[in-house]
Amino acid sequence: MGQKDHRVERRLAAVFAADVAGYSRLMDQDEVDTLRTLTTGRDIMDRLIAEHGGRIANTAGDSILAEFPSAVNAVQCAMAVQEILAHANRDIPEERCIRFRIGVHVSDVMVRGGDLLGGGVNIAARLESLAEPGSVYISAATHAYVHRVLDLGFDDLGPMEIKNIAEPVHVYRVRNPGSSDPAKGKGGAVSLPIPSKPSIAVLPFTNMSGDPEQDYFADSMAEEVIAALSRFRSLFVIARNSTFTYKGKAVDVRQVSRELGVRYVLEGSVRRGGNRLRIIAQLIDATTGSHIWTDRYDGELSDIFDLQDRVTEAIIGAVEPSITLSEIERAKRKRPDNLDAYDCVMRAWPAVWSQDAETTAEALRLLERAIALDPSYALPKALAAWCHAQRVSYMRTPDPADDRAKAVKLAQEAASLDSDDPLVLTVLSAAYAMAGKFDLGLSAIERALILDPNSAWAWLRSGWANHYVGNSDRAIEHFQRSMRLNPLDPMHFNALVGIGGAHFGKGSYDEAARWVEQALREKPSATWVYRLLTTTYANAGRLEEARQTAAKLLEAYPDLTVTRAVEAAPGNPDILARYAQGLREAGLPE
Incomplete structure (x- = not known):
């Protein structure tokens, strides 16, 4: 040679x-x-x-x-x-x-x-x-x-x-636009690739109690298992909002594997009779449909957290033997002393994320009851803080300052009770951002992601936290990570809004408009999003579109002013100045 x-x-x-x-x-x-x-x-x-x-x-x-x-x-x-x-x-x-x-x-x-x-x-x-x-x-x-x-x-x-x-x-x-997508399987759902690390989706557990009122209790079992599994960095765990889109449906686990991009699927059922519980769980290699294990867990209602831990440990043992028992112990969330408080939280949980103001108000009432029953329980305080933060962001409150203060107070109380719960830290980050304390918000969300790298919501909030301080490219990356962990999330539109906001921060107004338009196509009822679209059009020089969008915004919020709109949208001074100027050019009153 x-x-x-x-x-x-x-x-x-x-x-x-x-x-x-x-x-x-x-x-x-x-x-x-x-x-x-x-x-x-x-x-x-x-x-x-x-x-x-x-x-x-x-x-x-x-x-x-x-x-x-x-x-x-x-x-x-x-x-x-x-x-x-x-x-x-x-x-x-x-x-x-x-x-x-x-x-x-x-x-x-x-x-x-x-x-x-x-x-x-x-x-x-x-x-x-x-x-x-x-x-x-x-x-x-x-x-x-x-x-x-x-x-x-x-x-x-x-x-x-x-x-x-x-x-x-x-x-x-x-x-190719308009062509058939080779990545789509039967039914047209896009297939996602399976990550190199062990990946799992926990489907909603079936309520076998014969009482539809107990559905929330079966849901809580899946919730807790997802929360526990998500704390392991060596696993890829699909978020609850995506897996719960299969609730009540007869699904082929191989379809779930394709649509969510996971190798393993956990199915289960819960039967509650008086104070007795029976949990049946089965782990399936969804790429082939083959069963890995099936087990039954019986106990008293007072044993519920122990039963959840046993299910989680069995899953870990099957899919990731290198995870030690000490790591499993560290991954456990602090549990309430009062089971009635836990019951209220599980009833409130799905309503907390609703885009309907009345549904969220009902969730807040349940969470306040849980707090009264067990003041040492961090989770209801965190979720209540999030409800108050949403009232500000979605312009549902006549007194933004009061709701903002309540959000920060409740979030801080929750963090003082459980500083290692990623959900608590994620809410704390959002509350700090709402109060303009962006550095504290970033610190909280960074710790949440260290504790739970599989939290789609934490990645979403990290996207917003980075957007608020002008880290636009990092924000976009984190919004996209959130969407991969939660591909079927009903709140998917929120990540699209975030990507649009990050492009707004970069001054890429036409690109920002494209993402925000997509978000509104997915969620037309999220009328608060017209705030961002209006100012984006105006900053892009598309004044006629800006005025048309402003009219839709004022139709939904007749008393809206530039001041109130900016108050509901955290951000650094440069972003907010451009945000406000665009709204003025579109015709919103000062």
Whole structure:
């Protein structure tokens, strides 16, 4: 080998990695037909790579590694490959189709003897391995080059843990507008990739008591298990709001796996008769539908927390044996002394998150009763603080200063009772932000995420906390992380509003408007969002749209003024000044 062959050249390139999904299975079925079909597919791919200015660097069996001088060309080529191969597959039986998975990443690479080497190559290969058959996954670095240039849609899958890569990689799925999405399964739901760490969704437990009034009690069992599991950094745990969208439905766990992007699903039932409890739980590998374990737990009502702990420990033992019992002990939330107080909290829980003012008011009444029954119980104080904070943010209160003060007081009391509960710290962060104490809010939410890295709500509130102080890019990243942990969340729109707000903070007003418009399409009843959309349009110079949106805002809030709108929207002085000026230009009274 000559000296030239050892020379290593470095350059920036768009790395294109592809391989055939299920190649070994296809070869086992029919080697000759598979090789013939693969050769046809490779001929198509080789031609398209050349036509788009790419160079094939490495090949091995069913895989291809290519480089492009342009991210746009690489993604265009990837989509052309998938489109043409999908057309070629149309008359082939499903089980015999050759489908490629493709990943594209832009990075500095090393080239030696024509081969591509380096971390950027590894990331492209990992993106390809995450992709569904027939789909294209790209990194955020690639997305930055192509999303404004190509007429394509992008599904934001958020940061993902990738094997042997130290930092999470932000991932997007590429799709043609109006075309069928290869990542969609039966019923049209988007399939999400499964993280490299053990991942689990806890479905709502079935109430077997024969009394619909006991539904909340079954729900509380799932709540507590989710809360306990979420405290482990080595697990990926889907948030409650997503798993509870399956409540009351007969679902295939494999569908749950695809829609939530998890390997394991926990199902369970609760039977309560007088003071006796029976809990049955089963853990399933949802990618195959196979049962891992099933167990039954019997006890007195007074044993409820012990029973919950036993279920949690059994799950941990099955999916992550490296977690020690001492870590399980540290993950337990402080429990109330009074079971009636716990009962009130569980009844209030679903209502706390409602967008309906009366429903939230009822939740607050239940939480105040729980506080009276057990003043040492932190959770109802935290949730009550959140109710008061929402009254300010959603402009439901005639006295914002009073509700703001109550939110801070209750949140501080809850934190003094349980400073290690991530939910308590998340509420404390929100209350501090509402009071303009942004540094304290950031500290609280950072500690919450250390304690519970799986809390979708904590990531959401961290997005808002960072937005308030002008950390726009970090805010966007945290909003996106929240959406991945809670893909079916009914409050999904709130993260979209947050991303819009962060783009507003950056001065990217048209991009901000796009996200806020999407949020309102998802949740038209969230009329408070018109505040942000109105000022965004005005700051973008789209005054006619701003005036039309302001009219909708005033229809929902006839007495609204610029002063009151700004009072309900925390932020640093620069953001609030632009926020207020936009509302004035749109015609809101001072």
